[in-house]
Amino acid sequence: MHREKHGTLDNTDLPKLFAVQLNFMNMNKNAVYNEDLLDKFYLNDFWQVTLNNEKIEATQNFKNLLDACLKIKQKRFGDLIDSGNQTLLDLIEQVKKDSSIFGQRLSLE
16 A cells, blocks of 8 residues: 555555455456466566465455455456445455554565
8 A cells, every 4th residue: 555656546546546456356366376477477587576475364354345345346347446335445444454464574585
């Protein structure tokens, strides 16, 4: 959520930011991000990144709200979830409450 310097999608419209990220997640829901992908596109030559943190345990409220938002997104393929959607707004508030969980960083070693 630290996107103050992003050219087109900064933090001024947080619901839109979340809607765009949910749209991206929905478009890539069947993608497999692993070493084969990094090798295929020669990304291993210059980029080492941990693609997930399995040590993070999200709260059940977050999981429920994310699932609900993704179900809304499935019904609106190609469109963003409306910025005023209460489920989306509730998800944003939950992420704010859980910020200490999602702010964890992994060592690349």
